[in-house]
Amino acid sequence: MPPIVKIEDLHKIYDSGEVPVHAVRGVSLDIHQKEFLALMGASGSGKSTLMNTLGCLDRPTRGRYLLDGVDVAQLDKNELADIRNQKLGFVFQGFNLLSRTTALENVELPMLYGKRKMSSKQMRERAMHCLEIVGLAKRFDHMPNQLSGGQQQRVAIARALVNEPQVLLADEPTGNLDSKTSIEVMGVFQKLNEQGITIVMVTHELDVAHYCKRNLILRDGVIVRDELVQDRSIAEIELAKLKEAETAAKLLAAGSPAH
Amino acid sequence: MPRRLLQFLLPAAVGALMIALWYGIHAWLSEDLRFLLPTPDAILGAFREHGAELARATLNTGEGALLGWLLAVAVGFALAVGLSLSPLVRLSFYPYLMILQMTPIIVFAPILVLWVGAGLKSVVIITFLICFFPLVVNTTQGLISVDRNQVELFRLYRASRWQELWLLRIPAALPYFFTGLRIAATLAPIGALVGDYTAGSSAGDGGGLGFQTLIYSSQAKYPALFATAAVTCALGFLFVAAVLALSWAALHSWHDSYERNDQ
Ligand SMILES: Nc1ncnc2c1ncn2[C@@H]1O[C@H](COP(=O)(O)OP(=O)(O)O)[C@@H](O)[C@H]1O
Numbered sequence: 001m002p003p004i005v006k007i008e009d010l011h012k013i014y015d016s017g018e019v020p021v022h023a024v025r026g027v028s029l030d031i032h033q034k035e036f037l038a039l040m041g042a043s044g045s046g047k048s049t050l051m052n053t054l055g056c057l058d059r060p061t062r063g064r065y066l067l068d069g070v071d072v073a074q075l076d077k078n079e080l081a082d083i084r085n086q087k088l089g090f091v092f093q094g095f096n097l098l099s100r101t102t103a104l105e106n107v108e109l110p111m112l113y114g115k116r117k118m119s120s121k122q123m124r125e126r127a128m129h130c131l132e133i134v135g136l137a138k139r140f141d142h143m144p145n146q147l148s149g150g151q152q153q154r155v156a157i158a159r160a161l162v163n164e165p166q167v168l169l170a171d172e173p174t175g176n177l178d179s180k181t182s183i184e185v186m187g188v189f190q191k192l193n194e195q196g197i198t199i200v201m202v203t204h205e206l207d208v209a210h211y212c213k214r215n216l217i218l219r220d221g222v223i224v225r226d227e228l229v230q231d232r233s234i235a236e237i238e239l240a241k242l243k244e245a246e247t248a249a250k251l252l253a254a255g256s257p258a259h
Numbered sequence: 260m261p262r263r264l265l266q267f268l269l270p271a272a273v274g275a276l277m278i279a280l281w282y283g284i285h286a287w288l289s290e291d292l293r294f295l296l297p298t299p300d301a302i303l304g305a306f307r308e309h310g311a312e313l314a315r316a317t318l319n320t321g322e323g324a325l326l327g328w329l330l331a332v333a334v335g336f337a338l339a340v341g342l343s344l345s346p347l348v349r350l351s352f353y354p355y356l357m358i359l360q361m362t363p364i365i366v367f368a369p370i371l372v373l374w375v376g377a378g379l380k381s382v383v384i385i386t387f388l389i390c391f392f393p394l395v396v397n398t399t400q401g402l403i404s405v406d407r408n409q410v411e412l413f414r415l416y417r418a419s420r421w422q423e424l425w426l427l428r429i430p431a432a433l434p435y436f437f438t439g440l441r442i443a444a445t446l447a448p449i450g451a452l453v454g455d456y457t458a459g460s461s462a463g464d465g466g467g468l469g470f471q472t473l474i475y476s477s478q479a480k481y482p483a484l485f486a487t488a489a490v491t492c493a494l495g496f497l498f499v500a501a502v503l504a505l506s507w508a509a510l511h512s513w514h515d516s517y518e519r520n521d522q
């Protein structure tokens with residue numbers, strides 16, 4: 001099978017400022033279906049720039065980018081937007097949910113646009129299904145301010161899934177979350193990945209990257225390391241361990257004699 | 260003592276103290292100056308004497324205030340949407356809005372009387388002119404200060420400008436809009452009063468509180484003048500209370516400034 005993402009000698013130079021910034025300096029990369037990839041590297045190493053290019057949000061200065069076999073450089077603005085909406089889903093660090101709007105309506109949002117014609121009942125069912133996938137179906141009518149950070153991010157993931165993308169792109173999806181909630185979100189990603197969705201995420205936390213299958217390290221706009229994760233963490237197991245430890249701590253606290 | 264009780268008792272105590280002070284000052288004034296500060300019971304007497312007149316005037320002023328305020332809301336909101344469309348539009352129109360805001364209403368009044376005649380129409384227009392600026396400025400600010408990430412998300416999903424306005428910008432602007440609405444609500448009765456004072460008419464049943472103020476002061480009916488002031492305050496309170504209730508109803512379910520207790 002051909003790779004879903006293929007980039008060859010990609011460069012990105014920002015020359016809007018006084019000095020041009022060479023943010024990505026010749027990256028070549030194949031990502032195949034069902035891969036689960038973490039992009040790591042220091043701040044300013046070009047991770048977000050690379051992700052924006054993968055997401056067709058920004059055009060490369062030089063190099064080729066084939067998304068599912070289509071050369072992105074040949075597309076005009078509208079075609080680019082179409083391919084983006086068909087093939088890609090986006091998750092952000094700040095969850096970017098609409099605050100006046102329930103979880104379900106937030107998930108429905110991407111379906112309101114574009115050409116796809118669907119009845120509102122169909123949209124509702126589709127959105128509900130995506131909320132089920134992330135385990136939040138019961139909270140469909142909650143407003144974002146009634147949900148925890150982890151729950152909000154899961155709603156955002158459901159929103160990214162609603163157009164049935166092949167690739168999920170996530171720039172620091174756990175950046176605003178505590179460690180336990182991060183594991184829960186990684187669990188959602190692992191489940192999605194098992195169902196066949198390709199995931200590319202940016203993180204600077206090593207233990208978060210350890211839930212992925214493949215780790216890339218970027219330095220000064222160049223890939224300096226690309227390796228498969230050995231002995232990767234499984235969110236379900238880690239969460240069970242955490243729960244066990246919590247229960248043990250509680251028992252201990254309850255069992256200790258009162259002074 | 261429970262807080263609730265204090266909340267009620269303390270203002271009541273202060274009020275009683277002020278009334279006592281009031282009577283004290285009245286008694287302390289020499290006989291020929293006492294008319295300057297009528298006692299509360301004299302003011303109540305004025306209410307009894309001029310009740311029907313005051314009620315009618317209050318209704319008239321209330322009508323002018325409400326209509327002018329509503330007009331300001333409608334026009335202000337539409338103008339804010341227009342201004343939010345682009346920085347160029349704002350640059351072009353803001354100076355004129357400022358000039359309009361800077362011109363004292365008093366100088367408009369004779370012109371308005373010339374154009375539309377004294378009476379309700381003039382009162383409504385003057386109220387509108389006073390209310391409309393804070394509404395436009397606040398609403399525009401709300402419409403343009405929406406989270407950039409959200410805007411990018413909408414563009415990413417190819418939402419239309421219309422969807423962006425309706426689903427993103429207007430909801431985000433609501434808290435700002437209600438701030439403008441509240442400011443306008445405190446200004447509306449004042450605007451109607453000033454309008455009535457400068458461009459009102461007693462033709463038919465048309466006189467409002469501003470007009471009564473003129474009459475009572477020219478007739479030296481000072482307790483009635485104080486009663487008119489009290490009624491004006493009450494009208495202002497009514498307006499602000501209505502807006503606060505409205506804004507609570509619109510915002511409490513989702514906005515952070517109203518915390519929700521249910522899970
Ligand atoms: N829009 C932009 N205009 C100019 N320079 C930019 C822009 N975006 C990023 N950069 C620069 O490109 C480099 C890489 O940034 P980025 O891709 O955001 O790195 P990371 O996400 O790894 O922190 C940085 O030096 C940054 O300052």
Ligand SMILES: [Mg+2]
Nearest residue numbers: 047048049171
């Ligand atoms: Mg970044």
